[in-house]
Amino acid sequence: LVRRAKLQRGETLLVHGAAGAVGMAAVEIGKALGATVIAVAGGETHCETARRHGADYVIDHRQEDFRERVMKFTDGRGVDVVYDSIGGDVTIQSIRSLAWEGRLLTIGYACGTIPDIAANRLLLKNASAMGFNLGHFFGWSPGGNRRQHIDALDEMAAGVLDLYSKGQIKPEIGARFPLPQFVDALDAVINRKVDGKCVIEMSEEDY
Template identity: 45%
Template structure:
């Protein structure tokens, strides 16, 4: 381990074991914590921002001036995608299920919003983009929203498959990417971090620099004690969380 020294304050990424007093972390997923960052922020930062930055930069090649649609935009990775999309020069449309969630998205820079519990997702995408469609769709939700969003994608658009928070893995009619010459692009940040540690470290340094400069501000919905972990997980399952939850040991 060359990039860290004994005594450094760090944060890391583990696939399991996060609710423990002590944990061993692979060196290529362990990072020096900014002196300006407290531990609750550090614990909630990398999965959300690391995933979203890798998705937008490395997988979608998001370009300045393009339109980015973010599904589940008030969640941890979704809100990070809204914030990073704006920082990268995109026009951002945030889609979520309540007005309260959409208000938070606007505070984080969303140019336009869609309440997909009340509005037709495809129609609203078309309306907000003057019928052009979204260049990049960031989808951590899955379920019924994936196909509806893809039907509103732009020519040569990219759908980022980030996760399935709805609990349902969607099936896509493959004539849709054919008709729009569009791409369905998988995003697995954890595996990317292990396979390409050098590029992941570069991405992490960029994100930490932006944090130090005040250009990204992670949103923590609530902090829980370790004994309250079941309640925190229920909040996530019941879709009551905006941003991230933190467990303090």
């Protein structure tokens, strides 16, 4: 949100998957940076989680068309930044939800479909689409050098830890599983049964 999307105080941020660990963090960081946050989640329980973590507006995508609601909340203007971890048609409709010179930040494809983005959609709104690959900074992708990677990771971690120390972000553990139930934990995450973080706990016997 800071390094890539350059989110500014007073802007409007749209967060998809807002009840998951990553989306929840985006909601809280967006609020800490002074943005108005519109959260999208599925089902009342997940929506309530997004509200609890500071979202100004919440959309239940199981009940409503998120783009219609976004345009209503913004008086037809659209949003400045979209934080998209879903992909597929959500990405396409998110681009249509951008304001003039808005920015789409794609970080993953939870729906399983990588979208084909029509360049003319970006041209019409003078908009930008960008990606963020955390693995790059761990050396999993080509480019840059080790020192640059470490410096970037230190900078990003310091920013998050500063917000945490001020109480502006409050990570939530939605479920805990022992290591032998690792597959059950993955199933819970994949089926969206967990709000926030799903934690694997290891005993001394597991080491």
